[in-house]
Amino acid sequence: MHTSLKYLIFIGFLIQLFASCEKEDFNTSVNAKLVFSEDTILFDTVFTTIGSSTKRFTVKNPYAKNLKINSIYLAGGDDSPYRLNIDGYAGNRLENVELKEKDSLYIFVEITVDPNNSDLPLVVNDSIVFSFNNTQQDINLIAWGQDVNLINGEIVGTETWINNKPYLIYNSMLVDTNSVLTIEPGVILYFHKNSRLYVAGTIISSGTYESPIVFQGDRLENDYEDIPGQWDGIWLMAGSKDNVFNFCEIKNAIIGIQVDTLASISKPTLLLSNTRIENMTSTGIYAQGSTIEAYNNLITNCGQFAVALTIGGTYEFYHCTIGNYWGYSTRTTPSLLLNNYYYYNEGLNVEIRPISKALFANCIIYGNKETEILIDRYDNISVLDFKFDHSLIKVDDNFSTSNPDNFENIIVYEDPKFKDPYNGDFELDTMSVAKDKGADKYGLMFPLDLNHESRISDSHPDLGAFERKENQ
The missing domain is CATH 2.160.20 (Pectate Lyase C-like)
Known part of the structure; x- marks a missing residue:
């Protein structure tokens, strides 16, 4: 009985060791690349003080090994007008994200543009940075803001x-x-x-x-x-x-x-x-x-x-x-x-x-x-x-x-x-x-039509809002 117990404990230790090794078997290559569903997230005109619609993209680990992403964050930090939700976490920075083999995570992006008292549209740039394996990748964020x-x-x-x-x-x-x-x-x-x-x-x-x-x-x-x-x-x-x-x-x-x-x-x-x-x-x-x-x-x-x-x-x-x-x-x-x-x-x-x-x-x-x-x-x-x-x-x-x-x-x-x-x-x-x-x-x-063309320059006016002009 004593020998059997020792044997079972030893087997359990080995299982735990192998499981631990498997857990830590991350892809650590500096050549590893995440796959993004979009390389640029573009917001058409966003009005000041009114939040944008929500944009979504995916981040995929294409490899047969897990990837550990040290950090995902907005390059503009806390001053950025953009907001992130990273796989359910609402915040502009998330660390130690484990992305399993062949798996993906979802990131949602919004923006609110501050008024600038300008009549002209403005461009608001930022990026989302992914830091892992001593390298970085990023996705560009571009919004046209309009006061x-x-x-x-x-x-x-x-x-x-x-x-x-x-x-x-x-x-x-x-x-x-x-x-x-x-x-x-x-x-x-x-x-x-x-x-x-x-x-x-x-x-x-x-x-x-x-x-x-x-x-x-x-x-x-x-x-x-x-x-x-x-x-x-x-x-x-x-x-x-x-x-x-x-x-x-x-x-x-x-x-x-x-x-x-x-x-x-x-x-x-x-x-x-x-x-x-x-x-x-x-x-x-x-x-x-x-x-x-x-x-x-x-x-x-x-x-x-x-x-x-x-x-x-x-x-x-x-x-x-x-x-x-x-x-x-x-x-x-x-x-x-x-x-x-x-x-x-x-x-x-x-x-x-x-x-x-x-x-x-x-x-x-x-x-x-x-x-x-x-x-x-x-x-x-x-x-x-x-x-x-x-x-x-x-x-x-x-x-x-x-x-x-x-x-x-x-x-x-x-x-x-x-x-x-x-x-x-x-x-x-x-x-x-x-x-x-x-x-x-x-x-x-009503001598001018909806296109500001003359109705009375030929024999009779045409029906409707538009006068037909030949060679057009």
Whole structure:
């Protein structure tokens, strides 16, 4: 028994010794190299005081032996604006990291850029250093920082926003009642996720052809360039009046512009001109009992309606292109809706409100559905006064266009031959049936198209927002 016990103790010692040797059998070669999934971590524009999105990369040990990494750290140390999470450890330095054979670890990186009171973007560089086997490897960190005017859930009075540096709207904002927000040409407004521009007073957003005003989400990576639903949109609230959007780009929201009930007939809710509204999860223009005058606008690629004119109102659209080629999901609604009623009290009661005028002149309404117009009238005696004059519309045979009070000189169902609508180009091709089909009187009212080209330099104006120029 005594001999057996000694033997067992000896065997146990050997097992422990071999296990200990195996544990310490690290790859100590100075030629060993870690394998990174990225050699540079690049952050597109990061706004000051607002943290970035999180970037992730992997660090792999490609060898059949374990590697001991003496330290992983930010070269910039505690003063670095970057932050690390190393395989679950939140900190900018971690020591004695054992990376098993053929195994990987995950590192997550974020950055917050401090304001620098500069109108110009700045580059923020750092690196993550891996020190092991008396050698070092590193990964570059590069971020473009942009100082911004931060609007964080604020109520704004009468003021003017100038084009010095972008405005970042965080947690929404409100233009107060009886206040006027004036936005000068070239201003860019970035909206964080779930943020909205509420207007109880008036907004005058008047850009120029050379310096349009841009409303968009705050994700500036290339992958987000045309992704809808990144912010909530613009809401002109009930009582808001005299709002102007001229030479603006409104893109990648849920609703482009929601226009609520007008304050009075003498105070139109919205003048919309020379503006592009693109890539909306829901609707480009959603009006409820409003007064809108619109010309030279491109309204495209919306998950539901491009233009929904509901619960009555007065509307005039001249030389507008409404082209809906939404491709992110199945669209079940037409591009254009006209409606003059709504139900309330859990559907027990109905309120009828007249559309006293809905004119579409020298316009194009087209898309990838069989019928792109819905006239939703409560009954045959309720007022829904609409007219398509010198316009190209897409409706099928079940949609009657025989009433001359509603349809004058229209082109039905013919492809307008946009250049590349699935990639956002709604200019007319040289073979377009919409060329020279517009009424001269409307062309004279709006002699320059959305590209600032003349409409009156040839025989007749083209339909839609763009005048075809040959050899272009």
